[in-house]
Amino acid sequence: MRRIIAEDPDWSLVTVPGLSSLCLQRIVQSFEEKPIYEALTPPQRDAVEERLSPSLPLRLTAKLIGDGAYWKRCCERRWTLCDVSLYGRSWKRMFLERHLENVIEHFIPDVTEPSAVLELAPLCEDYVKRLDVSQLLPPVGEPRKEDEDSGDEERDGPSMDHFDFGLLLHLLPDLEELHVAYRVNRCGMNFERSMFEMTDRDCESLGKALESHGTLKLLRLHQSRVDDRKCRMLVKYLLDHPSLKELDLSHNLIGDEGARAIGKLLGRGQLEALRVHDNDVRGPGGRAVAHALSGNPALLSLNLRLNRLGDEGGEAIGKALMGNDTLRHLHLGANEMTRRTALALSEVLVQNTSLRSLNLSCNKLGVDGGKALEDAMSHNSSLTQCDVRLTEVDESSLAFINRAVERNRASSAD
Structure with a gap:
């Protein structure tokens, strides 16, 4: 009996690739010289994408290969977090x-x-x-100086x-x-x-x-x-x-002059969210923002934390909110505010029904400021977040404010 021993002991007729598979393999090998993609069927495209090298030039792949497995492999090869x-x-x-x-x-x-x-x-x-x-x-090279006059010296610097x-x-x-x-x-x-x-x-x-x-x-x-x-x-x-x-x-x-410019932008009524936190805006700048806020029909969120508005800016914003029924979120944390601002905002909370969150943390509102906010929250049914941590507010006032907020949150969820 004649016996043939194959060089590959695992070789079998079952593993012989079909003609279509060989063609796809050839397409992948010559893709950079002769890209054939659009003429393929969706299953064939998927097979080609799984085999293409992520190192192919972007000028070749960006317009040709659609979103899918190929781009996933490119991302995961280049970045750890995807x-x-x-x-x-x-x-x-x-x-x-x-x-x-x-x-x-x-x-x-x-x-x-x-x-x-x-x-x-x-x-x-x-x-x-x-x-x-x-x-x-x-x-x-050397950076261009801000006060440098225009002329030959400017042309000598970077473009x-x-x-x-x-x-x-x-x-x-x-x-x-x-x-x-x-x-x-x-x-x-x-x-x-x-x-x-x-x-x-x-x-x-x-x-x-x-x-x-x-x-x-x-x-x-x-x-x-x-x-x-x-x-x-x-x-x-x-x-x-x-x-x-x-x-x-x-x-x-950004200081007060910049805040005045921002107030002018707010006055156009197009912004829905403004974040100017961690700057150097003080009382006059706070007044400028407040003036624009009083007639603004679009702004939903305002974040001014970590500035120096003081009570001058805080009271101005409180007065502006008396005529504003649009703003939903206000953050005034760490702004050197005291009980005067708390009193102004407590008046707002009594009649304002649009404000949903208020953050006054890291200010020195004191016991009297906490009492004013406590009284205001007994009449407010719309505020679902109120942060008065690290404000020297009495524990009983803080507990009452938290209970009122939870009550409003539960009623709004119903």
């Missing part, structure tokens, strides 16, 4: 947004070619809805201080959120103050880029040392913005 729920459950959107953010964050003025961004924008335009830029690198968003934003027609911080991450011993601030030239270029962007709904410009002058400059470009609904200027250096 929460697709933050991107509308779209793996392709996650990859393109984070890739574009990375290019911007490592863009060095006058060193990186603008084409690195300009060539990428058309590939991403249909998927980028949010950009979260956590750092912006300054030029390699820009940080990445110019005017190059990009008009190429992203679906962008709805922009989060930017003018700072350098993990600079180590190379620390320089210029690494952690937005210049006037940056502010002007960003403002011009935002002015005509018709889909942007949220702007967050934080930890960038934005002072009064830069705040006024930015607001000038945002006054007639067609779509902006949320503005976050937290963790900056």
